[in-house]
Amino acid sequence: MAAMLKPLRILLSTSKCPQSRSCSRYVSRMRYVNQLKEDDSLCAEALQSSHIMLFHRLSPLLQPAERGTFTPATFSSSDVQLMLERLGHDRCLLTESVLVGCSEENQAQFCLDVGELDQAAVEDECEGNFVELRKSFFLLTAAEVPIVAKGQALLRWHQTNRFCCATGQPTHRNQAGSQRVCRSSGTVHYPTMSPVVIVLVSDGKRCLLGRQSSFPRGMYSALAGFCDMGESVEETLCREVAEEVGLEVDSISYSSSQHWPFPHSSFMLGCHASVSPAHTQLDVDHTELEDARWFSLEEITSALQMKSPPRRGDPPGVWLPPKHAIGHRLITEWMERQQSGERGE
Ligand SMILES: NC(=O)c1ccc[n+]([C@@H]2O[C@H](COP(=O)([O-])OP(=O)(O)OC[C@H]3O[C@@H](n4cnc5c(N)ncnc54)[C@H](O)[C@@H]3O)[C@@H](O)[C@H]2O)c1
Numbered sequence: 071m072a073a074m075l076k077p078l079r080i081l082l083s084t085s086k087c088p089q090s091r092s093c094s095r096y097v098s099r100m101r102y103v104n105q106l107k108e109d110d111s112l113c114a115e116a117l118q119s120s121h122i123m124l125f126h127r128l129s130p131l132l133q134p135a136e137r138g139t140f141t142p143a144t145f146s147s148s149d150v151q152l153m154l155e156r157l158g159h160d161r162c163l164l165t166e167s168v169l170v171g172c173s174e175e176n177q178a179q180f181c182l183d184v185g186e187l188d189q190a191a192v193e194d195e196c197e198g199n200f201v202e203l204r205k206s207f208f209l210l211t212a213a214e215v216p217i218v219a220k221g222q223a224l225l226r227w228h229q230t231n232r233f234c235c236a237t238g239q240p241t242h243r244n245q246a247g248s249q250r251v252c253r254s255s256g257t258v259h260y261p262t263m264s265p266v267v268i269v270l271v272s273d274g275k276r277c278l279l280g281r282q283s284s285f286p287r288g289m290y291s292a293l294a295g296f297c298d299m300g301e302s303v304e305e306t307l308c309r310e311v312a313e314e315v316g317l318e319v320d321s322i323s324y325s326s327s328q329h330w331p332f333p334h335s336s337f338m339l340g341c342h343a344s345v346s347p348a349h350t351q352l353d354v355d356h357t358e359l360e361d362a363r364w365f366s367l368e369e370i371t372s373a374l375q376m377k378s379p380p381r382r383g384d385p386p387g388v389w390l391p392p393k394h395a396i397g398h399r400l401i402t403e404w405m406e407r408q409q410s411g412e413r414g415e
């Protein structure tokens with residue numbers, strides 16, 4: 071590829087509508103994205119002058135940026151078409167791009183999986199590397215993670231929903247990739263996320279963290295569980311805490327939410343909950359959790375200061391989820407609240 075393009079402007083991480091003058095820009099951007107989802111020819115036209123993020127078998131392409139950091143690589147659609155030609159591939163692959171958003175200048179942003187092409191050849195052309203998504207999470211900034219996660223989740227949804235689950239017939243995507251239609255039954259399929267409640271339980275002085283055997287060595291996180299059909303957030307939260315550690319919670323407050331692409335697009339609803347200091351005895355379900363225990367403010371404060379996970383041979387230390395994960399946010403919120411409580415604020 072001729073030259074590296076400037077990094078994509080990350081906009082989708084902004085969940086709040088910006089104030090005043092920029093508010094109207096936000097509204098027009100959201101309406102434009104919605105139009106692109108509804109209007110195939112408008113979307114096809116936008117694709118021709120869009121920015122495109124590349125993936126190879128669901129791993130995003132990253133390019134080195136300043137001071138040892140990395141950024142998701144984005145290219146103009148004409149550069150991608152030229153690369154496809156140079157690598158002897160049909161330009162039509164471009165139309166398999168999926169819409170992920172639009173820049174402040176109303177320039178559409180797409181993702182494309184070039185998994186049919188030779189990985190090394192694309193990396194060479196693009197002066198970057200395809201990096202597995204979990205690893206990418208440690209290399210990208212908090213602002214870049216959501217759009218890469220969204221792109222990967224949409225690409226995976228298309229790859230695994232090529233046939234209608236009701237009729238077994240092929241499904242056909244719209245140009246934006248926001249839906250797939252089964253033409254034989256007329257059923258419209260939309261990308262799905264599984265709702266998960268993640269909760270940081272506190273007894274007023276300590277917080278409760280657990281670890282699954284699949285977690286990286288030393289890592290503990292807030293308790294989490296998928297919502298069962300028909301449950302409210304509160305019901306899932308109470309059930310998961312009861313199932314996993316044998317406690318009944320007294321009060322619940324909502325914190326924030328996050329799309330989490332692992333393993334197959336969860337919609338994480340983050341909450342805090344409290345238990346009475348008189349009822350903190352844990353009865354851990356070891357089929358679900360390898361361990362769960364209470365952590366003091368001092369333990370949490372020092373664990374949050376760890377810059378990298380413990381390596382083999384290091385003294386056993388507690389490692390918390392990466393800063394882009396909502397589990398990290400819940401733990402940080404709890405720590406800040408405890409610290410301001412100790413200062414009497
Ligand atoms: N972002 C974060 O900070 C963070 C932290 C912890 C967990 N998580 C995510 O939360 C998710 C749920 O946590 P958990 O594993 O403890 O859940 P869990 O306690 O509900 O246990 C998982 C089990 O639930 C069952 N299950 C029910 N519905 C399911 C569905 N829709 N998809 C998959 N399995 C389903 C399966 O048997 C699975 O093995 C995990 O996928 C994990 O990646 C994210």
Ligand SMILES: [Mg+2]
Pocket residue numbers: 293294295314358
């Ligand atoms: Mg769980």
